Amino acid sequence: MKTGALITQHCQESNRFLFVFAALVSLWLYIPFAQAQSDLNVSALDGSELTGHAEYLTTSPEMGLEVVRQQQWQPFTNKHINQGIGAQAHWLRFNVTNHSNDALSWVIRSETSYLDTMQVFYTHDDGPLYQQTLSDRVAFHQRPLNDRLLATPITTPAGARTAVYLKAYNEKPDSVSLNFTLYNQRQFEQQRIKESLLFGLYYGALTTIMILSAVAAVFLRQPAAIYYSLFMAMSILFWLMFNGLGYQYIWPDWPYWHNEGFHIVFLAFCISACQFGRHFLDLPGLFPLFNRVVQLFQWACAGFIAIRVVFGLYEPALHASFLSLALVAVILPVAGWRSWRKGNVHAMWFFIAWVAYSLGVLINLVAASFPLLDWGMSSLVWLQLTSIAEIILLMVAMTSWVVNMKKDREKALLLAHQDPLTKLGNRRQLQVAYENYRARFPSLDHKLFILMIDLDYFKEINDTYGHDAGDKVLKTLSRLIKQNCRESDVAVRYGGEEFAVLLALDSLEQARHVAERIRQQFESQPTQYHQQSIHHTLSCGIAEVLSENIELDANAMMRCADEALYSAKKAGRNLTYTYEAEGCRPITTS
Secondary structure, three states: OHHHHHHHHHHHHHHHHHHHHHHHHHHHHHHHHHHHHOOEEHHHOEEEEOOOOEEEEEEOOOOOHHHHHOOOOEEOOHHHOEEEEEOOEEEEEEEEEOOOOOOEEEEEEOOOOOOOEEEEEEEEOOOOOEEEEEEOOOOHHHOOOOOOOOEEEEEEOOOOEEEEEEEEEOOOOEEEEOOOEEEEHHHHHHHHHHHHHHHHHHHHHHHHHHHHHHHHHHHHOOHHHHHHHHHHHHHHHHHHHHHOHHHHHHOOOOHHHHHHOHHHHHHHHHHHHHHHHHHHOOHHHHOHHHHHHHHHHHHHHHHHHHHHHHOOOHHHHHHHHHHHHHHHHHHHHHHHHHHHHOOOOOHHHHHHHHHHHHHHHHHHHHHHHOOOOOOOOOHHHHHHHHHHHHHHHHHHHHHHHHHHHHHHHHHHHHHHOEOOOOOOEOHHHHHHHHHHHHHHHHHOOOEEEEEEEEEOOHHHHHHHHOHHHHHHHHHHHHHHHHHOOOOOOEEEEEEOOEEEEEEEEOOHHHHHHHHHHHHHHHHHOOEEEOOEEEOOOEEEEEEEEEOOOOEOOHHHHHHHHHHHHHHHHHOOOOOEEEEEOOEEEEEEOO
16 A cells, blocks of 8 residues: 555656646747747837847748738747848748837838848738838839838837738848848937948048048059058948948949949959058069969959959859958968068058958858858948958058158168268268258358368278278278268268268368368277288368358369369378368368
8 A cells, every 4th residue: 555655646746747847848939939929119129129029931032921921930030030142032020019109100120231122011900001112223212211221110009019021032142131120210310320420430531541541652652552542442332332321322323233233342342452462462572473373363353343244144243252252351361471471570460450350251251141140240340340440450551561661762772872881871972962951051050061081092001901901991981980970961982992071060160170180080090900000091172162152063062172182192191181262271281
């Protein structure tokens, strides 16, 4: 008896457990269906999504509402939002309830600007059927709302329930997102104001950068700067298409371009991005083979544009544009990385900019092409935000490029104007500096003098001690000249053992003082070479070349200085002579 009672009790407990388990399972299975049937409250619509409130069905585009009503629907969940590329019709049905005592208006809005058709059927409390058909294949002004996206208003009477059937499809295969949002009238207007402000800031910044880059391209006359401004223009067009603002404000009466131009713009964007990258990263010079591959890719993009424009083939251009964007998202970061590794400093910023942007491009391509991700095309917002970061980083890269280019030019100019042995300037620098002085002379308060210096018996030094010793003597003299000159003075090795110095001073006496100081120091400081002391002297000629009463051209300047120097040599060397109208006069003798 006890055993039977225990068995009975155990069975009762097992039955209770099974009942509770079955109830939980039933509740779990019922929840999605219950959520799918839950009504939306008009007053609470603030960008509300339809997941958890709608049912979903896929049909052919030809199937009408009467047939659709009889079909078996399923709860609309996140997994249904991204449909990938296709040409089927997608239906959503849901209910909106107005609990207030006044009629309230609300808006259904699509997520993307490239949805071809959105049909909305609705009734209030099982009353008459109303229908709204929205298409981006008609002129923009035919839309019921002046909005960049397909959107339609509905007014639900006081205390009424509005049953809605929404049909979305593309006339040609394209990406489909079912992430529709609902707003009450006030929230919709606030959302549009916020979007207008953000888009205004975004496109204002892009346009400003494009204009600045175009101006820089005019002044720099460098292909990379020109192609950067072209890339910026294509980026603006790219996002105007995506955001629907181009159709709203720029080509509202050209629905063909709004529909058929997407993939042309994508391909043109790829061409401009690669063209900028090739020249900015110096691919022809650093990686000729890789550069050739990128060029072939650009020609392929141009070919698909021609196929789309000339032959009107849609699907090849669609798939080619998506594939091209994916390839650009790989090619440009790789090119930036390789160029950076080759020592191209500004390529680092290019690489960082394209890594972030490319990740966004690839995620959006996956979302648009395949029904794998359940967040719709909201990743486009993230991509547009990363485009801002990309543009800022590319501006940093361009700035770094310009700075490096300026440094390279200055270095090249320095080398062109510098004597490699003494590191003083050369004859070319003397001529350029003198012409600059002449141009600025009316605004200067000083006179300009030239010292012409020549080593005495330099050939004998070379013959006695060798040319290496002679080079060291030249370096000794160049060091003394630098020590006795200011930064504003111009000291050059004029040729062989001849040196010249341009001095802006108040008087001839000051010029004489500088010349004598150099001469005396050079005489008193022998050059040490292989434990030998090489004694040496120099001769110097001084000429006043720019003053209130004197303005010589470059040839006359050198002629006067040479004449004074020749007089010093002729008088016995190790002397300084000045050129004057009456003749050359000595300053001192050794």
